[in-house]
Amino acid sequence: xxxxxxxxxxxxxxxxxxxxxxxxxxxxxxxxxxxxxxxxxxxxxxxxxxxxxxxxxxxxxxxxxxxxxxxxxxxxxxxxxxxxxxxxxxxxxxxxxxxxxxxxxxxxxxxxxxxxxxxxxxxxxxxxxxxxxxxxxxxxxxxxxxxxxxxxxxxxxxxxxxxxxxxxxxxxxxxxxxxxxxxxxxxxxxxxxxxxxxxxxxxxxxxxxxxxxxxxxxxxxxxxxxxxxxxxxxxxxxxxxxxxxxxxxxxxxxxxxxxxxxxxxxxxxxxxxxxxxxxxxxxxxxxxxxxxxxxxxxxxxxxxxxxxxxxxxxxxxxxxxxxxxxxxxxxxxxxxxxxxxxxxxxxxxxxxxxxxxxxxxxxxxxxxxxxxxxxxxxxxxx
Ligand SMILES: [Zn+2]
Ligand SMILES: [Zn+2]
Numbered sequence: 078x079x080x081x082x083x084x085x086x087x088x089x090x091x092x093x094x095x096x097x098x099x100x101x102x103x104x105x106x107x108x109x110x111x112x113x114x115x116x117x118x119x120x121x122x123x124x125x126x127x128x129x130x131x132x133x134x135x136x137x138x139x140x141x142x143x144x145x146x147x148x149x150x151x152x153x154x155x156x157x158x159x160x161x162x163x164x165x166x167x168x169x170x171x172x173x174x175x176x177x178x179x180x181x182x183x184x185x186x187x188x189x190x191x192x193x194x195x196x197x198x199x200x201x202x203x204x205x206x207x208x209x210x211x212x213x214x215x216x217x218x219x220x221x222x223x224x225x226x227x228x229x230x231x232x233x234x235x236x237x238x239x240x241x242x243x244x245x246x247x248x249x250x251x252x253x254x255x256x257x258x259x260x261x262x263x264x265x266x267x268x269x270x271x272x273x274x275x276x277x278x279x280x281x282x283x284x285x286x287x288x289x290x291x292x293x294x295x296x297x298x299x300x301x302x303x304x305x306x307x308x309x310x311x312x313x314x315x316x317x318x319x320x321x322x323x324x325x326x327x328x329x330x331x332x333x334x335x336x337x338x339x340x341x342x343x344x345x346x347x348x349x350x351x352x353x354x355x356x357x358x359x360x361x362x363x364x365x366x367x368x369x370x371x372x373x374x375x376x377x378x379x380x381x382x383x384x385x386x387x388x389x390x391x392x393x394x395x396x397x398x399x400x401x402x403x404x405x406x407x408x409x410x411x412x413x414x415x416x417x418x419x420x421x422x423x424x425x426x427x428x429x430x431x432x433x434x435x436x437x438x439x440x441x442x443x444x445x446x447x448x449x450x451x452x453x454x455x456x457x458x459x
Contacts, residue, residue, distance in 0.1 A: 080148050081126065083129075083130035083133055083134055083143060084130075084134070086126050086127055086129075086130040087101040087102055087105065087127060087130050087131065087134070088101060088105075089101045091144070093134075095135055098131065098134050098135055099131075099135065102127055102128075102130070102131040104282075104284075105123070105124075105127045106124065106127055106128070106131075107282055107283060107284050108120075108123075108282055109121070109123040109124035109127065110124065110283075111124060112266060112273060113274075113277055113282075113283060133151050139151050193316060193317045193320055194316045194320050194321050194322070194323060195222065195286075195313050195314035195315045195316040195317075195320065195321065195322040195323035196313055196314045196323045197313045197314075197323040197324045197325070197326060198219060198221060198312075198313045198314060198323065198324075198325045198326065199325075199326045199327075199328055200217055200219055200325060200326070200327050200328065201328050201330065202215065202217065202295070202297075202327050202328065202329055202330070203330050203331075203332055204297065204301070204329060204330070204331050204332065205331070205332055205334070206331055206332065206334040206337060206339060206366075207366060208297070209297070209300070209301050209302060209329065209331045210299065210300065210366055210391050210392075211299055211366075212296075212297050212298050212299030212300070212301070213297050214294055214295065214296050214297070215294070215295050215297055216292060216293070216294055216295075217292070217293055217295055217327070218290050218291070218292050218293075219290065219291050219292075219293060219312075219325065220288065220289075220290045221288070221289060221290070221291055221312075221313065221314050221315075221325075222286040222287065222288055222289070222314040222315050223286065223287060223289045223291065223315050224285065224286060224315040224316075224319065224322075225278060225280055225281035225284070225285055225286055225287050226280075227278055227279070227280040227281065228278035228280070228281060228285065229319070230285040230286070230315065230318055230319035231274075231278070231285060231318060231319065232274045232277060232278055232281060232283040232284055232285040232318055233274045233275075233276060233277065233278060233283070234276040234277060234278050234279065235278070237275070237276045239270075239272040239273060239274045239275075239318075240272065240273060240274075240275055241271065241272060241273075242264060242266050242267035242270070242271055242272055242273045243266070243273075244264050244265065244266035244267065245264035245266065245267065245271065247271040247272070248264070248271060249263065249264055249267065249269040249270060249271040250262065250263060250264060250269070251263075251264045251265070270318070284317075285315075285317060285318040285319060286314070286315045286317070291312070293309065293312060293325070295307060295309065295327055297327075297329070298394050299392055299394065300342075300391055300392050300393050300394030300395075301329045301331075301394050302329070302331060302339065302341075302391075302394075303329060303330045303331045304329070304330075305328075305329045305394065306326050306327065306328055306329070307326070307327040307329070308324055308325070308326055308327075309324060309325040309326075309327065310324050311323075311324065312324065312325035313325050336364055337364075337366070339391065341391075341400065342390050342391045342392070342393050342398060342399065342400025342401075343390045343391070343400040343401050343402070343403055344366070344389070344390045344391060344400065344401075344402045344403070345402075345403045345404075345405070346363070346364065346402065346403075346404055346405070347404075347405045347406075347407050348361060348363055348364075348372075348404055348405070348406050348407070349406075349407050349408075349409045350374065350378070350380075350406045350407065350408055350409065351408070351409060351411065352408055352409070352410070352411060354374060355374070355377075355378045355379070355380065355406070355408045356376065356377065356378075357376055358373075358374055358375050358376030358377070358378065359373075359374055360372065360373055360374065361374055361406070363384075363386065363402075363404050365386065365389045365402055366389075366391075367389075370386065370389070372384055372386065372404065374406065378406060379408075379441075379442070380406065380407055380408035381405060381406070381407065382405070382406055383403055383404065383405050384403070384404045384405075384406065385401050385402070385403055385404075386401060386402040386403075386404060387401050388401065389401060389402035390402050
């Protein structure tokens with residue numbers, strides 16, 4: 078008997094994450110659950126098939142073997158404790174480990190298990206620097222699970238309701254004998270709920286939840302930065318059978334900006350400046366997030382000098398402190414010079430003279446530099 082591909086069985090891609098595999102399995106396990114399909118051999122076969130696929134694909138070493146060698150790599154008949162093909166599996170055992178695993182483990186102690194709260198969700202939101210700094214309201218679309226509106230989350234068909242579980246009489250726990258001991262275990266029929274849905278809702282297949290893409294308006298406060306999270310309470314996945322929903326976390330990341338680099342509340346930028354302006358001083362235009370401002374440059378400004386524009390940075394989302402804009406001026410060598418301009422520069426160069434005395438006077442860096450070079454060669458030759 079040839080086996081179906083495990084990924085095909087669970088209807089997931091070969092690159093599916095463990096979470097996706099669990100999710101797919103859970104949906105199918107719900108659908109083919111023997112409680113829901115009493116006496117249906119086909120459903121039972123499908124259920125076993127899904128369970129086997131799930132067990133292999135969520136075990137990293139078995140998954141790797143399967144990905145490489147296919148079914149031959151993970152033949153359960155060769156391994157210990159495998160899932161025998163076609164044999165009569167013990168349903169109690171299946172439910173114990175499978176549903177325990179997915180629904181958050183076997184709960185210790187007695188009594189009924191509470192239906193699980195919905196999962197938290199994470200949404201990655203990318204913003205421009207301007208959006209992050211000024212804040213905005215953003216519409217996002219989030220695929221999630223919402224409570225089924227047909228059965229109000231109960232999972233039971235309209236007009237019916239979940240009934241008390243016959244196996245445990247609603248206690249959610251059953252007593253099993255293991256050697257000398259009597260052990261309390263979650264009821265294999267109702268998985269601890271104490272109730273079973275005999276007639277599942279058509280829309281949600283008895284799960285009480287359906288998949289839906291929600292559109293939400295998220296208010297992004299001014300000043301957020303990469304790594305910040307905005308929590309939307311109760312906007313995560315709906316809980317099981319009407320249990321409270323999880324939360325939605327909007328994870329912010331800010332795109333790189335063409336001009337500004339942000340560091341905390343400060344912004345950095347580089348502004349080109351001409352050789353003559355750097356020497357003579359004057360005003361330059363500097364970009365800020367609120368538009369251009371004029372910055373006074375003193376005469377004899379060296380390239381790389383940093384100017385601080387107070388309060389032109391980012392307003393912190395937490396403390397409301399405002400950062401600064403740090404502006405680095407970078408001197409540009411003029412290009413595409415006309416003959417006349419070149420002539421003027423040559424003339425200018427002559428006025429500087431070439432000896433060490435004039436160099437000291439006009440080139441504060443060069444003096445130290447050439448002294449250093451001189452020493453370097455002396456050391457090299459000695
Ligand atoms: Zn429903
Ligand atoms: Zn029960």
